[in-house]
Amino acid sequence: xxxxxxxxxxxxxxxxxxxxxxxxxxxxxxxxxxxxxxxxxxxxxxxxxxxxxxxxxxxxxxxxxxxxxxxxxxxxxxxxxxxxxxxxxxxxxxxxxxxxxxxxxxxxxxxxxxxxxxxxxxxxxxxxxxxxxxxxxxxxxxxxxxxxxxxxxxxxxxxxxxxxxxxxxxxxxxxxxxxxxxxxxxxxxxxxxxxxxxxxxxxxxxxxxxxxxxxxxxxxxxxxxxxxxxxxxxxxxxxxxxxxxxxxxxxxxxxxxxxxxxxxxxxxxxxxxxxxxxxxxxxxxxxxxxxxxxxxxxxxxxxxxxxxxxxxxxxxxxxxxxxxxxxxxxxxxxxxxxxxxxxxxxxxxxxxxxxxxxxxxxxxxxxxxxxxxxxxxxxx
Numbered sequence: 001x002x003x004x005x006x007x008x009x010x011x012x013x014x015x016x017x018x019x020x021x022x023x024x025x026x027x028x029x030x031x032x033x034x035x036x037x038x039x040x041x042x043x044x045x046x047x048x049x050x051x052x053x054x055x056x057x058x059x060x061x062x063x064x065x066x067x068x069x070x071x072x073x074x075x076x077x078x079x080x081x082x083x084x085x086x087x088x089x090x091x092x093x094x095x096x097x098x099x100x101x102x103x104x105x106x107x108x109x110x111x112x113x114x115x116x117x118x119x120x121x122x123x124x125x126x127x128x129x130x131x132x133x134x135x136x137x138x139x140x141x142x143x144x145x146x147x148x149x150x151x152x153x154x155x156x157x158x159x160x161x162x163x164x165x166x167x168x169x170x171x172x173x174x175x176x177x178x179x180x181x182x183x184x185x186x187x188x189x190x191x192x193x194x195x196x197x198x199x200x201x202x203x204x205x206x207x208x209x210x211x212x213x214x215x216x217x218x219x220x221x222x223x224x225x226x227x228x229x230x231x232x233x234x235x236x237x238x239x240x241x242x243x244x245x246x247x248x249x250x251x252x253x254x255x256x257x258x259x260x261x262x263x264x265x266x267x268x269x270x271x272x273x274x275x276x277x278x279x280x281x282x283x284x285x286x287x288x289x290x291x292x293x294x295x296x297x298x299x300x301x302x303x304x305x306x307x308x309x310x311x312x313x314x315x316x317x318x319x320x321x322x323x324x325x326x327x328x329x330x331x332x333x334x335x336x337x338x339x340x341x342x343x344x345x346x347x348x349x350x351x352x353x354x355x356x357x358x359x360x361x362x363x364x365x366x367x368x369x370x371x372x373x374x375x376x377x378x379x380x
Contacts, residue, residue: 030299078092
């Protein structure tokens with residue numbers, strides 16, 4: 001299985017296995033699902049303007065781009081396919097030239113940063129809607145929101161522009177292997193990018209979403225008890241409930257997959273300050289591998305939008321039916337039904353995944369089964 005595993009650390013093998021076997025499946029399902037979500041909410045937006053629809057469309061767009069640039073081109077083609085081909089196929093698009101390194105690394109940073117930022121803005125919008133449903137009604141400020149999100153993305157493009165200057169192809173003097181990295185990692189521009197990505201793309205969004213979600217849940221419970229006094233009718237509350245639940249599930253998936261990465265990022269920053277490279281080199285390498293593994297989990301988050309909309313937004317399919325998808329878009333309507341059946345069938349994969357996961361990632365479990373298979377008498 002794969003290359004000579006004795007040459008790799010356990011955490012490094014986990015990274016390659018995830019990027020080689022899991023990432024391509026997530027990319028395929030995620031891109032198809034996000035495109036369907038985008039197409040559906042475009043139709044719904046044309047029928048009834050809503051800020052909720054605008055947020056979902058922007059998130060679906062940038063999560064699709066992140067799946068393409070980060071998960072497909074970088075994780076799978078750059079690393080995963082090398083592992084599953086027994087180290088025969090070696091495709092690293094970011095080492096073809098200096099500009100390929102700059103553009104590839106810039107694209108992955110931008111799409112990841114943008115996706116997380118859009119999710120934070122979406123959460124803040126739901127916070128405003130929950131705390132002041134009359135002033136920030138769902139169909140208010142729809143046009144301004146699109147302009148505002150465009151300005152935010154432009155600002156992120158400018159903030160990450162130092163990546164185009166400092167990233168370059170570096171050749172290892174011993175192995176002659178090429179990699180896309182920073183030739184001078186101590187330069188202030190490089191440090192700015194690292195701190196911006198660590199804090200701005202992961203640590204701060206995670207903290208903000210936790211705080212805002214807690215406030216949203218508390219206020220929504222209060223609004224439920226006092227909806228007549230707040231001027232919110234029962235029908236309005238019932239219509240808003242699926243959106244709040246869908247948003248909370250979407251952000252909960254983000255938090256579940258991002259919190260381990262945030263913890264590792266903080267540990268790596270402490271390791272850098274404590275000069276762990278020379279004091280504890282093995283531990284420092286483990287932190288690097290774990291950060292790569294947890295960053296690969298972003299592809300799960302990017303591929304979760306469609307099943308979340310399908311499971312927790314009842315009007316996602318109902319409104320599509322009211323839009324006469326059966327007659328106007330019969331192929332698209334059939335794809336929605338088939339994908340809903342497909343994702344519901346994935347439960348069987350979850351139920352059957354415990355044994356292979358234990359076999360791949362738990363050394364003690366592997367040792368027991370090795371003794372049972374090859375030395376049955378000794379294990380009795």
